[in-house]
Amino acid sequence: MDALYQNQKLVELYDAVNRSREDFDFYIAGLPEPPATLLDIGCGTGTFALELAHRGYDVTAVDPAAQMVALAVRKDTGRSVKWFTGSVTDLDIDLRVSAAVMTGHAFQCLLEDTQISALFEAVGQRLSQDGSFWFETRNRAAKPWLRWTPDHAAPPVDLGAGRTVEVIHRVLSVNDDCVTFEEHYNFNDDSGTLTSQSTLRFLDLDGIEKLAAKNGLVLSETFGNWKREPLMRDSPEIIVRLKKAV
Ligand SMILES: C[S@@+](CC[C@H](N)C(=O)[O-])C[C@H]1O[C@@H](n2cnc3c(N)ncnc32)[C@H](O)[C@@H]1O
Structure with a gap:
């Protein structure tokens, strides 16, 4: 697990x-x-789950x-919101949801096919018959x-009370579809610098479709950006809606 999501200062x-x-x-x-x-899968600090609950949804995160x-x-x-620490496989098998979402490129934290298969299988088991699973990966x-x-x-970034933090990225390696990089958080006060190392996977649409099919899910819709424009070769995002195979 990345320091980004474990180090108390970085989480805050x-x-x-x-x-x-x-x-x-x-x-x-x-x-x-x-x-x-x-x-909400990979809900992080919960901002989206809280917004959904505020809008009247029954949310598990x-x-x-x-x-x-x-x-x-x-x-x-x-x-x-009902909060859980763990993975979808830990959630009650009888949970039924109309939609699952995985925002903030959390899907890219899954580096192995086996992890993605386990996710797709677990989501499929908990989706209602006409439910949707929405997520995205950078292209x-x-x-x-x-x-x-x-x-x-x-x-x-302004942190209030005169404090700021500048976030600088440095790529360490690009191997197949995985990119490893550092993030340096440089504070303007005497906090110095905090560093986190992450690896993200850039699975393409073909790879997503194949793993989905192996786990009872099919591609229903795709978009290439947040303006709902079609997915093109150089779109910034691959936004995917999966449904249960009938
Ligand atoms: C960039 S944050 C996104 C958080 C939130 N979804 C958002 O939109 O702000 C990525 C999140 O994915 C979570 N994550 C890491 N590995 C995961 C996995 N295998 N399954 C689900 N979530 C994972 C991390 O703990 C982190 O909270």
């Missing part, structure tokens, strides 16, 4: 560094009307990173990691 920075979220409105537009039962879930629970002062063909350099760093 997650929401500040990830403030701008075009993906939330995109996914909300694809969901059934509330009240419906939803599953799960993530393997205990520190991320603990922060989500602290944010949920109204106890509006490998667009090679986004070429811009993960200090030159392309975003402006420092």
